[in-house]
Amino acid sequence: MVSTQAVNAGQDVVLRAENLVKTFKKPFQMRSQVRAVRGLSLDVLRGEIFGFVGPNGAGKTTTIKMMMGLIFPTSGRAFVLGEPVPSGAAKTHVGFLPENPYFYDYLTALEFLDLVGRLFGLPKAIRRERATRLLERVGLARARDQRLRTFSKGMLQRLGLAQALVNDPKLVVLDEPMSGLDPIGRKEVRDLIIDLKNEGRTVFFSTHILSDVELICDRVAIIIQGEVRGVGALESLLSPKLLTVEVVSREGGSGTAGQPALERDAVVTLPGDADVESYLKERLAVGARIVSVIPRRESLEDVFVREAMGTGGDAAR
């Protein structure tokens, strides 16, 4: 786990939230306000894949919008590539995919990517080359001249990924990049994120689905009700409880003379806190062979829900 000390020891922080707070006031209701983000701090380091995980309504999108200069923090600050938000210099090196992205109805995919390239001040040849290559990369090559009005949710998501990469960004920020995609699409996005890391980019992405971060993230931050409940490697944050241990043994071992051994498999499910070792010794002592010992743990999803329900505690602080 990377602590604050390690950060200060010289690792590059590419994205930093410093005590971000966002309170939404509901119009026409004096008292009622929503505290969407409540003093959130985190550091994302150069070259890592950082998962921003939390249930729906936890404040992920609000935090990301503050980092991207779309909304202003009630208090606190955000830094992108070392520059306070919003900074033109930093924006040049950032790619951003909004949540449930939507783009201009009457433009084609190619035209939209060209527009994005213009905003980055890229020359025409590079704009064209990158647009074509990126549409290919996200699997939209055949839809390049299609009006965006006709795009499905999944296609918009893919185009959103493409437009986030037009400027060859150092930092890629993705808000729920897998949403709206089928299982194959999700896998493709996971692979894309890994590729981005291998190309030397830093990836920060949010999701409410744990299995999305399980396989690919170097570190995750867990956000619940506008607060970070923990930062670090996923396993270190959510230690899944051992529920049961399933032991399969082949009983009946050596047969008596003239008679072949009558073997059968015994399946025994032990509770999580049982003394598995002595059970195994006991079976071995009577001549059984152990076929398999399978621990059944809580799924990460279960743990997540458990954390979300409880106060959670300061897992990594």
Place this chain on the structure above:
Amino acid sequence: MPRGDGSRVGVVRAVTLAWTRVWAIAVNTFREAIRNKVLYGIAFFAIGMIFFSVVLGTLSVHEEKKLITDIGFSAVSFFGVIMAIFIGVNLVYKEIDRKTIYAIIPKPIERYQFMVGKFLGVVMTLFAQTVLLSIFLFLFLALYGAPLTGTTFAAIYLIFLAIIVMTAVALFFSSFSTPYLSGFFSLGIFILGSVRAEAIAQISKVAKIGTLYDGLQVFASVIPDLTLFNVVGRVQRGDHVPFLYLVEATGYAVTYAAVLLALGSFAFNRRDFV
């Protein structure tokens, strides 16, 4: 902005880049608008109305040329302004409502540049509409034997200036308000602006006393004087519109629009896109 020395090359490059971004937004806005079939519907409705008015005009006994001219120019102006308000108030709202702005603002573009680009895009769209409507107007006028003179073109040019001013008004309100309220305010400004000179004259006659008068004066001076852009009378009389008048009117329109755009950008700059 370029770092450090503030050299002329750096400044030129920064300005060029800023303009590239503004222009990208403008072209995109224009492209979106002219591909939107709804706008064609409104334009053809306007043409129909012009035609209808002209036909009505021919039914009157006297001075049909004069009436047709009046109705025709008024229709081009009216539909231009309505369209300016309609597109203007929805422009920013739609970008936020549909979330299209979420992908734009995080790119290296300043919010004011986005605003100016949107404005120019609408102006381009309305220019296309004004040209289209004018072509039909000129056809009708020619049909009824009204001569096409320099004044005819000057009148259309001035109408276009009024449209630019009203676009800026609509965009200004929409930078901090809802489309409905913005539309309401803009329409109010349009009506007040169209009668402004007369209104001031009336007020100065009736209420020559104290703070009420002063207050109204200040209020009136903030309202754009749209009567400046209406020279249909001269067209009817066959009068000349002096070149200097056009220059002055242009200066007035551009200044007014620029100030509103600056104020609108200021409001837009602190806005949360939620």
